[in-house]
Amino acid sequence: MPSLRLRVDADVTDEFIPDFPFNARREFVETQGFDYQQPSDNTATAIPTSKITTMQAMILQSDKLVTVAMGNITMNPGGLIVLYNCTPATNPPTVNNNSGSTAKVRGVAFGA
Secondary structure (H helix, E strand, O other): OOEEEEEEOOOEOOEOOOOOOEEEEEEOOEEEEEEEEEOOOOOEEEOOOOOOOOEEEEEEEEOOOOEEEOOOEEEEEEEEOOOEEEEEOOOOOEEEOOOOOOEEEEEEEEEO
16 A cells, blocks of 8 residues: 655744644555646646545646646645645646746645
């Protein structure tokens, strides 16, 4: 069974940030990685996560400025927006690239 171990650290000068670093580990039934080229055509394109029945976590990167649409996000206790223990209302999320250049979009999605 695939699992995700996540550690997020945040440090702000002269500020206390409660509950950081954030550490979590969770097992999932499904996982699907993606790495694709998103043309600059101002079209919302679904992130290729067709193997994920119910998305519960996602890590996403792009090398260009893109708009990612996930609708309203329902965040469950212990959730973190890197999409961890969260359910996006727009499933699958979409990427809209209007940067003027092709964007490399990559990441991994997890679900049940």
